[in-house]
Amino acid sequence: MNFNKVKDKIKNGYPKGTDRSLSYGTAGFRGPANNLDWVMFRMGLLGALRSKHQHGKAIGAMITASHNPIDDNGIKLIDPNGEMLEVSWESAATDLVNAGDVDVVNVLKNIVAKFEIDFSIPAIVYLAQDTRPSSDMLSTAVRDGVEAVGASVKDFHLLTTPQLHHIVNAQNSALSNSEQVDAMSSSLTAADASEEGYYAKLSEAFLGLLALKGSSAEGVKDEYEAEIYVDGANGIGAMKLAGLRSRLIGLDAKPPIIRIFNDGKDGVLNENCGADYVKVLQKPPKGTPINGAVKYAAFDGDADRVVYFYFDQAGAFRLLDGDKIATLISSFFADLVRESGLSLKIGIVQTAYANGASTRYIEQELKVPVVCVPTGVKHLHHCAKQYDIGIYFEANGHGTVLFSSRADMLIQNILDGKFFSEPYLPLAPSQTEESHGHGRHRKNSHVGFKTDDKGDLLVEEVVVEKDQPECKVAESEDNMQVGDVPKDELALNTEAKVDRVEGFSIVPKDELALKHEAEKEEEDEAVPMPSVIPKDEVALKLERELDDAQKKRQSSLVHMVQSIHSHNVEFFDAEELTEKEKESRTLAAKKLQLASRVINQTVGDAMADLLLVEAVLSLRGMSIRQWDEFYQDLPSRQLKVKVADRNVIQTTDAERKCSTPNGLQQTIDSAVRRYQSGRAFVRPSGTEDVVRVYAEADTQENADKLAGEVASSVFQMAGGVGQPPARPSV
Ligand SMILES: CC(=O)N[C@H]1[C@@H](OP(=O)(O)O)O[C@H](CO)[C@@H](O)[C@@H]1O
Incomplete structure (x- = not known):
């Protein structure tokens, strides 16, 4: 472990530029670009150590200040699975950046000792940057940091933040097939670990999804508007969306017509434009084309957020932000889960910035409480992982959907012709006891959705254990904070959860059957016997649902709440399903699988989210106005x-x-x-x-x-x- 090069570089190139204390904030370090080179150098050092700690897996370093003005810049580190840097390493980042020049080497040695890093392991950092003029210079500083500890850099130059997240995940996923626990998706290969791979994955899934659009039922007009104008914030998103657009050529599908404005040719990054401007000021960005356009979206400076907007008949500006996107996507997935007959638990996570009307819509109209976590995607992301399909969105348009490996497996089962519907499995035995207990004090609870064996969606309260910090703040009366939990506990906990989720996918069928029987017996004692719907009634019901396109457009969350009161349960295996039922379940499973591939499951991604929203609107034949009518935002x-x-x-x-x-x-x-x-x-x-x-x-x-x-x-x-x-x- 020789840090002479580090000392030399600090002395001759990257002396500390401030006495102010900095912290690895909501999304890395950000600030005026002219005083960041030394921060970048130190983050290069840390990225290399993190890679060594992760057995040489690639770590991402994204140079961007997202929605901040053009003169700012910043850096976010990306973990091997494509997610944000683990919380326990955030404090290492903060310590390293706040150390005096002469203390840097000591802090590095402390990190090596604390995390028991084998310094001889080769390390690699994947580097990318947005379009800011300062990004080239800062990228050199990161490279210098990485190389000062003998690690190597792979520079992707210009990428959106979510593209780099995707590439890091794909690379590590492809390399470690035997260690899939760490990877977000087992379907990723080495070919996916590139910009081209990113476009290929998104466009193939998107076009596949659009190709499943059926013809409208008689009398139901297809209101989908295929043309969309996208504000690229004069940044990297505009450039890369053009790249994606060129791949959207469908044989069986009619892709939307994407027109890009604020494409960076003659405007300034984030100046009077971009998702943050549109959301915060609640007005259209500069340069919005008015004539003939009906539907718009706006990306932020590094394309990890998207919001939609349009002008109503009176010409008034109407914003559809992350809350509206979450509602649209939730109802889509809830419908598909129901149609597939699968027992998948869906959950929605928001922050305090969620419009009260959206939360009320779900809580009061639909009688479903919403999980609220502190600002910052890491909190939402970790909380969403508790579900089979976890949907999270910040009101500003940053969000995504996470599919558990259990969900992936059950969906694939249907596509393989295995229609047996597994009863819902709780997350952990201790949670089961508590969440089914009576008269208990309601603590740290939140809500998940599941289906009964007929495929109807049910709502279930999940009690979050004390050692699950990411969702600790769900209920106001508990007055707890994420900060109450020691950092290392957070890390351990995340690992434990990954293990637990993975565990479900390997439970043998017979064991499952026994477990379900035992659970059913327990439940039978506690609740009245559910009524059983006769077989042909189920078939009729499914037929009615298939034929009724209008009904498909309604939020299935409403349906979910209604079904909670009916308590109808029926068990049936593949032989009992009609061909039509099998067909409809297979179609739903196909849509679920393709939708899960359109989504960037590592992080919120403006391009992927745009494609998903367009796919949902198109499959439902829905206009932006109809979507907006879900609920009225509170000013x-x-x-x-x-x-x-x-x-x-x-x-x-x-x-x-x-x-x-x-x-x-x-x-x-x-x-x-x-x-x-x-x-x-x-x-x-x-x-x-x-x-x-x-x-x-x-x-x-x-x-x-x-x-x-x-x-x-x-x-x-x-x-x-x-x-x-x-x-x-x-
Ligand atoms: C109100 C708001 O939009 N806050 C944003 C903003 O964080 P602040 O901590 O509020 O500056 O940037 C974060 C990173 O992009 C994003 O996660 C968050 O939602």
Whole structure:
């Protein structure tokens, strides 16, 4: 272990550029690009150590500041399975960046010792960058860091963030067939570990899905709008979407016509455009073509977020954000799970920024509570892993869908002609006991969906164990924080969960049958015997569902809630299914499998999400207006407040309440009480040096007023600097 080169490089190229303490925030390090080269160098060092720790698997280093202005930049590290850097390594990153120049080597040695790294293992870092002018220079700094510890770099140059996540996962997945536990998808091969492989995977699955579009039932108009205008934020997303578009040539499918604006040819990255601009300011981006266009989407600067928008008949701007995307996708998957007859548990994860109307839609209309976790994709991602199909979206449009290996296996079973529907398996015995217990205190619970053996969707509360930190903040009365859990526990826990999920896929059938029998006996004692629907009634019901295209368009979440009350259960194996039933189950399974391949399961991906939304709308013959009618958003407003030290704001309850500074939460509460449907919270940003304020209320004027009041309180009570915040103009 010789760190002489590291010392030399620090002295002669990358001396520390600030005395301020930095932390590996919501998504890595970000800041003004002219003072980041030394951070990049140190992250190169860390990426190499992480690769050695992961037995030489590729680690990703993405140079981007996403939606931040063009003069900022940043870096995010990507783990071998394509997910964000493991939480226990985030603190190593923070320590390394905050060390004085002379202490860097000691911190490196501590990391090597703490994580028991075999330094002789060869390591590799996969590097990519967005289109910022500073990215070339910063990429060199990362490379210098990696090479200073004798590791190597593979430079992909310009990629979107999700493309690099995909490539890292594909590479490691393909290399370690025997270690599939670490990989997100067993179907990935070495050919997938490239930009071309990414396009091939997405386009093949997407075109396959579109090809399954049936003809509309008589009298039902296909309202799908095949043309979409995409705001590329003048960034990498515009360039790469053009690459994907050129592959969308279908023989059996009619792909959408994608037109790209703000493509970077004459505009500035993220300036008056991009998903963040559209979402936060709730207005169309600069350069939006109006004539003849009906449907639009906007990507952010590194293409990991997408939001939709359109103009209604009165010409008013209408936003369909991550919450609306989550609802559309959830209802689609819920329908397919029901039609496939599979026992798959679906769950939805949101953050405090989810519009109250979306949460209410699911909780009150559909009687389904929603899991709320702190801001930052890592929290949503880990929580979504608890389900067979875990759907998560931030309101800003960052989100994806995760399929468990159990889900993959059960779907494949149907495609292999095995129609036996396995009864639902709980996550772990301890959870089963608790979640079926009576009169218990409701603690850290959240909701999952499952199907009964007839394929009807049921809603089930899942109790999250104490050592499952990612979903700990689901219920406000519990007042718990992710921060309560020691970092190392988080890491251990994640590993344990992966093992557990994998475990399901290898339980032999007979064991399953015995287990189900035992479980059924237990349940029979606790609940009244469910009624059994006679066979031909089931067939008739399925037929009705198949024939009724209109019904398909309704949110199946409603159906799910209705079915909870009916408690109908029927067991049947393949021989008992009619050919028509088999056909409809196979079709649903095919759609599920193709949809799971359109999605980038490593991280939110604007391109993949756009394709999925387009596929859902197309298969359902649905217009953007019909989708928008799911529910009406509550008017909301986001503001930023500059303070001397944003960390004086500490939050609790999934960031919905602040515990410091003293008295601020009470002031917010009393402001909120003055507004109908009022809700507001504040939190320090993890990516910008600001405190974020969020407010919603019954009217836009009230949401603006409430946000303004709360912003003023933050300014006064949390050490505001500069001009006091002004009320935003509507
Ligand atoms: C309100 C908001 O949109 N916050 C964003 C933003 O984080 P902040 O910690 O709020 O700066 O950037 C994150 C990374 O892209 C994203 O995960 C998050 O949702």
